[in-house]
Amino acid sequence: MRDLVTADDTTLIDLSIGLEDGVASEPTPPSIDAFDHEAGAERLAETLQAQGYDVEADDFPDGMGLAWEDLEVIPHAGTHLDAPWHYGPEVDGEPAKTIEEIPLEWCRGNAVVLDFRWMDPGAEISARDLEDALDELDHDLSPGEIVLIQTGADELWGRPEYLTEFPGMSAEGTKYLVEQGITVIGTDAYGFDKPFAAMGERYVESGDEDELWPAHFAGREVEYCQIEKMANLDALPRRTDVPIVAFPITIENASGGWVRPVALIGDETEGETA
Structure with missing residues (x-):
């Protein structure tokens, strides 16, 4: 892992989706107000004027200041990591970790990609499904690995x-993975649970509260983090032993933080197929 991070011949594969203004794939989409360099000169001049300095926008080189953006966005937009606090106030009777309390050691390691692109939308991935996918890869999970659930939804x-x-x-399924020593599980779908509509429909039909966010609420019993809205898992050259880093931004007392997972692929993987 250390050699891959510094090697010039390492291929970096971006496994994230960024923040986009008003995108249709977010129920609470980011609002991004961009200021160009001319507007930046006006704003910087106003800042200096408020401090008592006689500076005008035209005083900047070519009348241009600094470009920047004002964002209004939740930490669960774009690719992000959910902390245990997102699921509930406690995990098995202990206080749940917020995003700044997540150990960085959890957020880097070798990933295992399990392919569920064959499953129907709204279906639920069981422990048996996970076992079958691991058997297909002839792979036994090890503590500290990162499991990535591939649904193809990023397309x-x-x-x-x-x-x-x-x-x-x-x-x-969530508890099964955590019991194998997995603390971070990722998905390329919008959410970790089945879609909102599927949960709502099943709850209305059955009246069973376990139909509502069951995978998330498993985090009240077992401690883990999930990465939602990943992408490009099909670009990985293999399904196991994929070194990745996925460090979240820290937000005080927050339930999640944006993250940009990156796979680090060395030249020795050339010719390998998924």
Whole structure:
């Protein structure tokens, strides 16, 4: 891992989706107000004027200041990591960690990609499904590995269908992975659970509260983090032993933070197939 981070011949694969203004794939989309360099000169001049300095926008070189953006956005927009605090105030009777309390050691390691692109949208990934996917890879999980759930939903990014066309994790499946020593689980779908509509429909039919965010609420019993809205898992050259780093931004007392997962692929993987 150390050699891959510094090697010139390492290929970096971006596994994230960024923040986009008003995108149709977010129920609470970011609002991004961009200021160009001319507007930046006006704002910088106003800042200096407020401090008592006689500076005008035209005084800047070519009348241009600094470009920047004002954002209004939740930490669960774009690719992000959910902390245990997102799921509930406690995990098995202990205070749940907020995002700045997540150990960095959890957020780097070798990833295992489990392919569930064959599952129907709205279906739930069981422990048995996970076991079968691992058997297909002839792989036994080790503590500290990062499990990535591939649904193919990232191909729908930018469209409303992104919010509804994917399978989700089950509570038992989530607990099964955590019991193998997995503390970070990622998905390329909008959410970790099945889509909102599927949960709502099943709850109305059954009246069973376990139909509502079961995978998330499993985090009240077992401690783990999840990365939602990943992308480009199909660009990885193999399914196991994929070194990745996925460090979240820290936000005080927050339930999640934006993250940019990156896979580090060395030249020795050339010729390998997924």
